[in-house]
Amino acid sequence: MNSLVLAVVGVAMILLGYFLYSKYLSKKVYRLDPEYTTPAHRFEDGVDYVPTNKFVLWGHHFTSVAGAAPIVGPAVAVIWGWAPAFLWVTLGTVFFAGMHDLGAMWASNRNKARSVGTLSGRYIGRHGRNLFLIVIFLLLLMVNAAFAVVISNLLVSTPTSVIPTWGAIVVALLIGQAIYRLKWNLPIVSIVGVIALYGLMILGDMFPIVLPETILGLSANAFWIVVLFLYAGVASLLPVWMLLQPRDYINGLQLFIGLGILYLAIAISSPTVVAPAVNQNVPEGTPGIFPLLFVTIACGAISGFHGIVASGTSAKQLDKETDARFVGYFGAVGEGLLALGTIIATTAGFQTVAQWEEVYAAFNDGGVEAFVNAGGGILNAGLGIPTSLSATILATMAVLFAATTMDTGVRLQRFVVTEIGEIMGVKLNIWVSTLVVLAVTMGLSFGAGADGSGGMVIWPLFGTTNQLLAALTLAIIAVMLIQLRRPVWPVLIPLVFVAIVSVYALIIQLGTFFSTQNWLLLVLDVIILICALWVIVEAVAAMNRARREPPVEFAEAEDDELDPSSSEL
Template identity: 60%
Template sequence: MSAIVLLILGLAAMAAGYLLYSKFIAEKIYRLDPDFKTPAHEFEDGVDFVPTNRFVLWGHHFTSVAGAAPIVGPAIAVIWGWLPAFLWVVFGTIFFAGVHDAGAIWASVRNRAKSVGALTGDVVGKRARSIFMIVIFLVLLMVNAVFAVVIAGLMMNFSSAVVPVWGAILVALVIGQLIYRRLLSLPMVSIIGVVALYALIGIGPSVPLQMPAEVAGLSGNAVWILILFGYAAIASLLPVWVLLQPRDYINGLQLFIGLIVLYGAIVLMNPTLVAPAFNTNVPAGTPSLLPLLFVTIACGAISGFHGLVSSGTTSKQLSKETDARFVGYFGAVGEGMLALAAILAATAGFATFADWQAMYTAFGQGGVNAFVEGGAFIIHNGLGLPEATAATLLTVMAALFAGTTMDTGLRLQRYIFQEWGEIYDQAWMKKPAIATLLAVGSCLLLAFGAGGADGSGGLIIWPLFGTTNQLLAGLTLLVITVMLVRLRRPMIYTLVPLCFLLVMTIAALLIQLRSFFEQGNTFLLVLDIVVLIAAIMVAMECASALKRSHAEVATEQR
């Protein structure tokens, strides 16, 4: 089958979803009000609460939620065949992710920009809030610790990417000043930023920087992890307009250019999908497609981490409530487009079926490597760009996305510690610097405490990321659904995704529980039990909260 057919079908469906379905959700269900005074204006402080142009905010939101996950998940899931991955990415984006992301922004904006964790206590109850805060902390711990390992690995393996990855930070600092101080128009700033970023990508292969294998007794990989967390700590304390917004905005533009390049190469090359639609000859040890597909492809279809970004940083920068549709729903569409690109690169970017099979020798194989190698193959054959340059382009894209997610993730983890300070009346924990140190310390404790001197400890608990992340998405949808019930609005559009996620998450946790037991992995077995209990409690809280809300509405109507 031609990859062009899949490309056209996927993009057309997502475009229809944004133009039609998101309009219906925004106007009839969430009823976004252009005159509502958003927290960005009400609590404007120039640091976290900053009214922001919707295009700039979309760049921040999209690149923060994207990261490397919408590349890794789909590029692993095609081991079951391209069709299941394609269908889940497309329909998950339209009916799950867009509704979830825009809804999380709306719910937070309507409640003084509270994070979805804090909001749970007001909307659902204190028990649900306690569960939520634990799940949120685990997800952020996984994301921050693992993405540091991913970025460090990319810079160790692709020395040509070091200059573009770190040079992008300097570009963002300049862009931030130009935008915030309105020294140039946004289109002009965008052109300058993109040209500078791609100039760095062009320079990268000529100035490769390689970290020594060992520095002061630490591996080069560990040194990069420490540097990354040092940078992320500083970035999380800076006002959002200084680095976070412009870095994410420029990366968002870079993504679309990268997608245009990759999609254009597909059109010109017209590659064939060498992978089967359904792979009936999966490697030994590969788990069943159902329900693992729905937790393997988290970001790219629906992700609980998106709710954290939506209610953690995005809601504090939303200038008009109606912007939630563009920023939230279209942000999910952008991630769906990236996931679609990952599927095409990982299934059509190989010369033969045998080459594809060589990449997918076991479950968990593929991921970023399949995306970079497959995408570089397509770009080289479609556009004539040297494969090394194309690989650098795609590597920098993945590293920059992972970096922006890590920036936002550490800021969100700082918010969690500050919220715990408010909940338990601990004034010292509310201080940004101390909360940031606690966030960094917990990540480093996992990275080096569980992983040893190379700092790869986050990878140990990564197998549970998908299920924990989807549980978080279910909790966010629960908050949105209860709010809709209390407002006497249709809840079916959030209740169906909520129930689906809970069923798939609990089923996946049970399968993983058996797998960890058979492997004798006590640590993951215990952690799986903790998450499974949390999932069951969430299901019970769902039923209880919805029942109470219906009763309250019925009482008011009498």
């Protein structure tokens, strides 16, 4: 199979989804209103609620939701062959991810930009909200702790990525000042920012930063993890316009250009896909493709984490409600294109099947490093970019994706901690809630691993937890659509599918954790499963209530705790 065929067909499918299906969703299902006054305008505070240019906001949303997962998931899942991964990414982006991300942003926007956790209390039930927040907290804990490990590993294994990684923060701070304080022209700022980032990559390739084996008694990996958490904590406290928005925006442009370079290299070199379409000779110990494929590839097909970002930060920055189509759906398109590029790189970036099988000798052997090495080979063959610089570009791309997600993840986890505190009758300010987040995430990282890698301990539950959260978010959207008497099947069908595969995967993992006597993951699996099933039952009951009640129109509630059985929206 020629990789160019996969690229053309996959890109065409995903872009058609944006131009056609997202238009249908926006007009017929969510009915986006350009005259609606968004929460960004109603509650503008210069910190979290900031009306934002849709291109800048898209950059924030895209890079926040992408992270390393659309690289890691597909890079692992191709062990079952390229065809299942290709179909799930393309169809998932069009009919699952884009619809989910756009819907979560719309639902939050119509409810004062409140999080999906809070919305669950209104549309599903108070008990459902409490359980929902537990699932969200655990998911964010996994993301923040694990992505710190992914970034630190890349900074150590690819020292040429150190300068562009940290230099991007300085560039972002300057861009924030240029856009909001100096009111400079956005296209000019964008061009200068992208040139600066790629200049940093060239500089990083010339001057790699290699840390000594131990620093202040910590290994190089552990040192980077501590620095990353301290940085993320500070970044989460700054106004979004100062660092978060400009960092994500300029990274989004750079990352999209990086994707363009990868696809251009594929078009020129047209490498052959050496991996089988369906791998009939998977390594011993590889789990069955169903349902594990659909939770291994989460980001890039559908991801519950996107709903947290869409409702946690992005909805607070929507200038116009109609911008949600570009920010939400096209953000999912960007991630789908990254996942598709990863599939092609990790199946066509090898000379022979034997080389591919050597890398994929066991399940979970693929990952970011497989993408960087194989993709670097394609860039070298297609565009003549030196191997070292190719690896620097792709490693920096992966690091910046993960870092921007971590920035947003710590801020979101702060919101969740504050909400949990309110439920318990404790009012936490942003400083205390941020310290709680850092204490918990770093406690997990170093409590379960002296090198800071403890965050990977609970990572095996990320895929199933993430997909369950997507199903629960879709349940909220479905209740809203039923109450409004709008088309619900575009939401209901993906909801049922994702709920089934996620619960099934959790049950399978229960057996695995029990047989390996992994009691921590077993207990967490049980907690997540109980929470999810409880919320699903309450969601079904809420949908039945909504069907029996007369149709309603939007009328925003003043109280987060509004009884979901009420007909008032």
